[in-house]
Amino acid sequence: MSETDIPDIVIRRLPLYARELGLLAGEGRDFISSQELGQRLGVTPAQIRKDLSYFGRFGKRGRGYEVVGLRERLRTILGLNGRVKEMVLVGVGRLGRAVLGYAGFRRGGFEVVRVFDSDPRQIGQEVDNHRVADVATLPEYLQRTRVAMGIVAVPAEAAPSVIDMLVSGGVRAILSYAPVTTSVPRGVHLRQIDPVMELESMAYYLEAPFDGYVEDHP
């Protein structure tokens, strides 16, 4: 059972489960059934059980899942129980600074270890305890350190070339905030966060603001 035969959509739900189990642990809860966990997450119990079954048998029949234990298992599966995951950040404009200051990364076990920018006015500045490095030094840095994750917070125009640099440098997981599609080789994982696209798609449901868009159907 190699990791690649597990659907990505399943992998993406694991952090959701882990997150909720963390909350449950905080509430002092010992066991939880797929039924109740599903209710809290808006997911069917069968889906949770099926998802977990890709990785093993973690439940106790008649009892459910041990909250802390399952959370640990999931974090181990995700590779999150080793040391902090180091990331580079490219772009320290408004957005990059917000990312750098976001405490959630640190709390989740991710840490920005070096920040880069191409703007001469930024390079050399101190931002949130990081000296901003010239993006020209990024390849050398990646070569040397083998950092495997990167965050892209540069304008759309700059994003493709930045992403190329990251990929060439061996970065295999990239989170991009730039509103542009960029292709990456197989084996490299790129996730985009674009709040505007989320809003745009929700706008569709606000009302039928148009009528007869099918008027030219035969």
Place this chain on the structure above:
Amino acid sequence: MSETDIPDIVIRRLPLYARELGLLAGEGRDFISSQELGQRLGVTPAQIRKDLSYFGRFGKRGRGYEVVGLRERLRTILGLNGRVKEMVLVGVGRLGRAVLGYAGFRRGGFEVVRVFDSDPRQIGQEVDNHRVADVATLPEYLQRTRVAMGIVAVPAEAAPSVIDMLVSGGVRAILSYAPVTTSVPRGVHLRQIDPVMELESMAYYLEAPFDGYVEDHP
């Protein structure tokens, strides 16, 4: 053909198409085939054609799609060609301020029209040209203005109650940055942005950092 029989997954791709068409228009491109558009977006041409066919026949056989025209059509379908979409923002901590300062919303035709917080130290302050209002006044404000979209940038603990207030006030599209699952009634659309979850799921692919997670399989 009511809007509700179009799969949500199709609706979510429309902004992606519209975004790319905007870029193409900027490049002065007149027509594009589903083939080439698909290549640029990492989507199959058949998928693009099928998606568009839910709404009408927008292409010219032998030529492809008229770039500006299709973009306008898509934006109209999404309800984005009317006036600016007004939103409330709840939470003006670090994250909320970053959201407020993000120029992409304005560019995309979305505007934060009022900001709220529960922290007495924030209430009354001026943030990015907005006077921060007490979240206690949110219900009254929604009642009066009928603003239909909201952004939630409060800590996880506070998010469920804030989301409830928005829903009660008639907000039907909510973008939440809080790392917590909250259920909303049918008809209300909630999208969550959680960069940590994205990173966590990508971490899985970084390497097989574990071996034998199936050791207790039969």
Place this chain on the structure above:
DNA sequence: CACTGTGAACTTATTCACAGCT
């Protein structure tokens, strides 16, 4: 006996493949 784990059934989504236009 209340739950999990899981094949089988079903549903949804994607891709194929080609007729039909321009």
Place this chain on the structure above:
DNA sequence: AGCTGTGAATAAGTTCACAGTG
């Protein structure tokens, strides 16, 4: 000739339903 638009075929994902078990 080169593309779209679309039913039909295929693939992927979800849910059912129930045997098995602590």
